[in-house]
Amino acid sequence: MFRVALLAALSAATVPVAAQKADVPAILPDASSGDDIIVTALRIPRERLPTGVYWNYQSMLPSKIARENAQMFFRCALKTSRLKSMRMVVDGEPNSAKARFAQGWIKTTHRGCYQYTAPAMPETIADVGGSILDRGVIVESVLKSYAPDAALTPSITSDAAVQSRFQQREGLRNRLRLPNDRDALVFASCLVRQQPVLATRLFQSEPGSLLERGLIQTIIVQGRECVGHASRVTVEPSLVRVYIMDAFYRWVVAARGVESLIPADA
16 A cells, blocks of 8 residues: 555654755646646756655556456456446445455456466455555546546535535545545645645556656645655555545546446446
8 A cells, every 4th residue: 555554654843944956847737738848847856846846666567467457458458357346446435345245256257367377366255355556447447448538527526515515425435444544535625625626636647657757746746635744654655546546536426416426237
């Protein structure tokens, strides 16, 4: 997950200011900045940022590989998965027995979708369906399939009716999440509310790209209120994306006033 469970990984330690480099942007990027500026801003020394965004290099590569493998698997598996199962995974209660079973069912009934030899499975289907990373890949796949034009703006996430729908639904929906998982979603939901345009651009970006990392850094820096203005935070890009896309999906559902982005008659 994030380093120690995301919010618990935030460090408020003060970092000394380094000398400015000539080739480093002097202005922090925001939602109005172009992709090139956002990527270039990755060169800004972290100690010069209001909130320094550090990458957890110890687990970043394994997480990236795991995400890529999950993407390849579900790109194949979701083509023939039952919509009822997909809706339960994406729109059901995370970590509930039904949602875990539905996710596990998709994996166990599509073993032919593994690029290489299928890995050994846990004893129960529900155990197979417990991966947060897998669920995140499914959520983003549903977004790209059923709402490729999904977009959020400040006027949407600040709308009182949209906020009310979001809060009423998500408070109950996420009651079964484990504490670390719930904390990460709360953090991501705050970021999407504060920086909806950047979250939309993250949805449109290529997973694993420099642009993805630049957008994540910019979202956190510009949404630093969501981390209590901590001086630094250490994250894994692949898992940050999972949570931000999960929150992005829920805000889009609230904005559209629907129960799911998967059509009932699809």
